[in-house]
Amino acid sequence: MVSDLTKSRVHNFKRQENRRVEFTINVTNQTPIDKLRKIPALIQGIIRQMADTRFDRAHFAKFSEYGLSIVVVYFITVPDYLRYMDNQQEINLKIMEAFETENIDFQVREDKFLAIDQGAHELQPNETQPVAPNK
Numbered sequence: 001m002v003s004d005l006t007k008s009r010v011h012n013f014k015r016q017e018n019r020r021v022e023f024t025i026n027v028t029n030q031t032p033i034d035k036l037r038k039i040p041a042l043i044q045g046i047i048r049q050m051a052d053t054r055f056d057r058a059h060f061a062k063f064s065e066y067g068l069s070i071v072v073v074y075f076i077t078v079p080d081y082l083r084y085m086d087n088q089q090e091i092n093l094k095i096m097e098a099f100e101t102e103n104i105d106f107q108v109r110e111d112k113f114l115a116i117d118q119g120a121h122e123l124q125p126n127e128t129q130p131v132a133p134n135k
Helices: 033-049 081-102
Strands: 019-027 053-064 067-076 113-116 119-122
Touching: 019 033, 019 053, 019 081, 033 053, 033 067, 033 081, 067 081
Parallel strands: none
Antiparallel strands: 019 067, 053 067, 113 119
């Protein structure tokens, strides 16, 4: 078998100058609209405080079986993968702190099975439980 590797481009992620980062946060369907409107600005402020980052966008993007989805995009402006991971960790922690302050609950889908008469029943997406921040 002949490989087409020599005809393909190989991208060395270790040497890239900018790293595009996209992630989604889901909040509960019960999140009040006024709090939902605050979330993109909260996240924007957090990311703009971080060294070596360039904020691109944060939007309430969709309704899903996992809750209300906020999509966030930013760039790490240095090629260092460790810097990316350190920044992402700090962004996550600061988002958790901000949500706790604002009393905004994350929606986390938990795949659970219930034993029913020798069988199992998978909970449906509308049967997920909200996870509140520790208080």
